[in-house]
Amino acid sequence: MSLTRRILLVEDEPIINAAVTDRLVAEGYDVVRAFDGPGAVEAFNESNPDLVLLDVMLPGFDGHEVCRRIQAVRPVPVLMLTARDDEADILVGLAVGADDYLTKPFRMRELVARVAALLRRVDRAAELAGRGSTDLGDVRVDAAARRVWVSEDEVHLTPTEFDLLLCLAMNPGVVLTRERLLDEVWGWADASGTRTVDSHIKALRAKIGTDRVRTVHGVGYAFEVSA
Template sequence: MPGATTPTRVVVIEDEPTITSAIADRLTAEGWEVSTALDGPSGVATVQRVQPDVVVLDVMLPGIDGLEVCRRIQADSPVAVLMLTARDDETDMLIGLGVGADDYMTKPFSMRELVARLKVLLRRVRRTEQAAAAPGPADPQVALEIGDLVIDRAGRRVMRAGVPAHLTPTEFDLLLCLATSPGTVLTREHLLADVWDWVDATGTRTVDSHVKALRRKLGSDLVRTVHGVGYALEIPAEPEDGLGEEAPGAGGATGPGV
């Protein structure tokens, strides 16, 4: 991550030159080092070459779309991604979050908000790295086990019923926030402040979308909605003894249930 003398590196992948230039100019004015790409393949190559701290990624791109770009760059080396979409479509947003985006903004957007969102993403990444480097009283080396859910805080890995789940950095932070107080209802505002570092309630849809992504990856029974308030992590039941064992004489292997 950038230090006191190292500029923040940003890659902007956007096929509209006027938008690309406007974003690049604004981020350069912030003192950040900006690289740009106008299509999917060159975007992937630029990220691999630059190794940025954060990526601004449009969904609709020539060559390969932004969703596939996100999959490829996250598979190579995980990086914070803010996705831009031309439609206020929750399905598109959920797909974007599912392939590794940390946040999204709908066009048209203000440059001021874009910069603010990117700074929040960077603060969260730094905070996570610092916590891993300097364990506090709640030692992150100790895995958190709640029923059949296991959260490896040091390795940032999650398993449910022995099955690994691939979570984005934001999804992991959200799950960990809920899991530190299982059964306790946390308001959307609390989650925004703790996970996203937002001090207002303008991003409540972001919380809702990430919760839906968690449910899709870990099971719909894991996070309970308290309408008008927020969310709580349900305590998963421990598997019963003998669950999943083969019946006498049964042939073939069986996998874990979903």
């Protein structure tokens, strides 16, 4: 029998907090709740969750600061809940270690699907570990250690950024559609989140260099090996 996954839910609106908790419990998850920034960090340290659902706007300090602090403790999948569908805000979240985001108001069905997809990616990480390391020009990707170096300097990526880079790097020079990336990296069966791919590509480029991921407009992206 598989172990029950534990989710830390950080949401200051009591009605939303209760509704999301009830749905996640009904789906078979163990839920730990917090309602502000300091409480979120404390709950994270005490409960050791498998995934964090994190609202951006919180009392005490905001969700970006919470994400920064918990990722400094250990890498964990983080799904940000935001009331603003603004790319600048989304990129801030990705920069501090968030893996995905969901804009309010959201459907519970979509929330549950995003949670399940993030947890599946955690499970797949063990499978990818057997691939060893790959050298692509001045970029080295170690799948087992989940570490990346660019020109001998180590680059720190979020779990999603690493999975995205690995997917592209395993197919150097090949244009991968947004739909394929959504399927292989996020585990989504539909194309409703293509903007998610674009946002993560932008965040990845900021860390490894803009010239290493080529955009094919209207199609997708390709990893370019430097000479």
